[in-house]
Amino acid sequence: GENVGLHLPTLSVQEGDNSIINCAYSNSASDYFIWYKQESGKGPQFIIDIRSNMDKRQGQRVTVLLNKTVKHLSLQIAATQPGDSAVYFCAEKIRDTGNQFYFGTGTSLTVIP
Amino acid sequence: DAGVTQSPTHLIKTRGQHVTLRCSPISGHKSVSWYQQVLGQGPQFIFQYYEKEERGRGNFPDRFSARQFPNYSSELNVNALLLGDSALYLCASSLGPGSGANVLTFGAGSRLTVL
Numbered sequence: 001g002e003n004v005g006l007h008l009p010t011l012s013v014q015e016g017d018n019s020i021i022n023c024a025y026s027n028s029a030s031d032y033f034i035w036y037k038q039e040s041g042k043g044p045q046f047i048i049d050i051r052s053n054m055d056k057r058q059g060q061r062v063t064v065l066l067n068k069t070v071k072h073l074s075l076q077i078a079a080t081q082p083g084d085s086a087v088y089f090c091a092e093k094i095r096d097t098g099n100q101f102y103f104g105t106g107t108s109l110t111v112i113p
Numbered sequence: 114d115a116g117v118t119q120s121p122t123h124l125i126k127t128r129g130q131h132v133t134l135r136c137s138p139i140s141g142h143k144s145v146s147w148y149q150q151v152l153g154q155g156p157q158f159i160f161q162y163y164e165k166e167e168r169g170r171g172n173f174p175d176r177f178s179a180r181q182f183p184n185y186s187s188e189l190n191v192n193a194l195l196l197g198d199s200a201l202y203l204c205a206s207s208l209g210p211g212s213g214a215n216v217l218t219f220g221a222g223s224r225l226t227v228l
Binding site for chain 2: 100
């Protein structure tokens with residue numbers, strides 16, 4: 001669970017395109033995942049979550065996919081906007097560890113107008 | 114409604130000093146967690162408190178301590194500060210254990226610089 005990592009540290013996309021941010025985790029006992037967005041000077045902001053008994057969850061313009069077979073998590077942002085520019089973190093909670101979350105290093109998303 | 118509030122927002126200390134950071138959770142939230150975020154990295158878990166009891170502790174030295182008060186606010190104390198303690202300290206609150214209670218709502222953090 002401590003080895004929550006991201007494949008790409010930076011990502012640049014054109015405004016209006018779709019963005020995909022990936023995250024790998026190593027602990028098969030992880031039962032809950034959250035994607036957070038962090039803008040400069042602010043604390044992490046909740047985007048979307050998913051439990052381990054689900055494969056997919058959709059929100060407004062965002063979709064999270066969970067592949068437990070390969071321990072992979074992704075965040076898809078549709079029609080990316082300049083306001084989406086931020087650092088995105090995936091966080092995992094390991095079963096029976098209370099409410100402790102392990103965060104990845106983060107991916108910096110830059111939206112080009 | 115006010116979100117999670119933290120104070121101070123910024124502070125500068127010298128090596129060997131101690132620091133106290135404060136956090137007020139969202140009204141109705143009974144659990145408070147503390148995270149350390151070093152520049153360029155993701156937040157790292159330090160402590161979780163629920164109903165004034167420590168419910169979890171991360172891999173941090175005993176120089177780090179915390180407590181939660183009857184009104185669910187919390188303090189994080191760090192003694193004998195080291196240069197490596199320079200970081201953004203984030204407080205997060207949640208309802209508490211149980212279904213649907215796991216989402217952490219973060220404050221803006223306290224930026225600590227140790228010189």
